[in-house]
Amino acid sequence: MKTKLLLLTLLLFSTAMIAQVTANQVDDFEDGTRQSWEIGNPVLAESLISLPADGGPDGAGDGYYSFTTTGAGNGAGSKCLVYSRGAQWSGDFLAQGIVAIKMDVRALNDDVTLRLGFAELDSFQFPITQIVTTNPVVITAGSGWQQVTFPIQPSDFTIVENSSGLxxxxxxxxxxxxxxxxxxxxxxxxxxxxxxMEFNDITASTTLSTNENVQDTTEFSISPNPATTRLNMNLPSNLSNTTISVFDVLGKRVYSKEVDALSTATVNVSNWNSGVYLVRISSDEGTQTKRFVKQ
Ligand SMILES: [Ca+2]
Structure with a gap:
């Protein structure tokens, strides 16, 4: 009896200690850890998961999470799947007002058909009702970093397993x-x-818009995108000490220019290699980054 009480106390204590999801939290993979994203085998994880410190969407200094499946069998690491259990992605998403999960994703060597899954767990940490986003997001292999938004209203899900009737x-x-x-x-x-499959900035978002950190009137725009010869930019009029920088997917800066007191800027890109670039506008008012595709 005493043992049971002790176990119960420990269980309640540990439950209370579990991190809970919070609106606008971000897993940015800048701390060199897996940030609770696992594949079910800690030993295999050491070889199948890597945490590069550079080469995320923002290039140099932007760490990310990279998982390569073993591609065979049925054990941990064989399937294209990572999960976070009993950690910062647990708790009440509805009460926090979280309506979407956003993240940067990149697929190497084969396309990925991404879905998000959520489960309630029993006291043994086994899932008892499992739901999965009905509409997947397909990321084409080799297309570079993509920002994706998964709406997570209840109607966005299909119940795939249900032993508890939730x-x-x-x-x-x-x-x-x-x-x-x-x-x-x-x-x-x-x-x-x-x-x-590779991830960066997994975000618990309270908005469905695709670019929440920039307001309409202060946003810069790129056209055409993709482009073959010219990259045209419309800049907000309120910026000062503005610098345009463009980075390739490896984080190498391929263009930089100060453009104070200009509302538009044009860069000749006809000699650039085809691919994805990041265009960054830095000013006294802050930094904005957008993706640009050279065809
Ligand atoms: Ca990062």
Missing amino acids: TAAQVLASVGEMRILSNTSLSWFGENGLRT
Whole structure:
């Protein structure tokens, strides 16, 4: 009896200590850790997961999370799937007003068909109702970093396993596990096959808009995008000490120019290699970054 009471006390204590999801939290992978994203085998994780310190969407100094499946079998690491259990992606997403999960994603060597999954767990940490986003987001291999938005209203989900009879809304109010998986079918599990999927800035967003950190009147714009010869930029009129910088996907700066007191700027890109670039506008008012594709 005493042992049971002690266990119960420990269980309650540890439950209270579990991190809870918070609106606008971000996993940016700048601290060199997996930030609770696992594949189910800590030893395999050491070889299948890497945490490069450079080469995220912002180039040099932007760390990210990279997972390559073993591509075969049924064990941990074989399927295109990572999960966070009993950590910062647990708790009540609805009460926090979180309506979307946003992240930067890159696929190497094969396309990924991304879905988000959420589950309520029982006291043994087993999932008892599992929901998965009905509409996947397909990331084409080799297309560079893409910012994706997963709406997570209850109606965005399909219940794929249900041993406790919960609704999607009930799961979202008591999440114990969140997962990111690639599967062309609606499934709680990832698909087999050799794939590398990479993540950055996994964000618990309270808005569905695709670019929340820039306001309309202070936003710069790029046209055309993609472009073959000219990159035209419209700059907000309120900026001072403005510098335009362009980086390639490896974080190498390929262009830089001070453009004070200009509302438009044009860069000749006809000699640039095809691919994805990041255009950064730095000024006294702050920094904005957008992706640009050279065809
Ligand atoms: Ca990062």
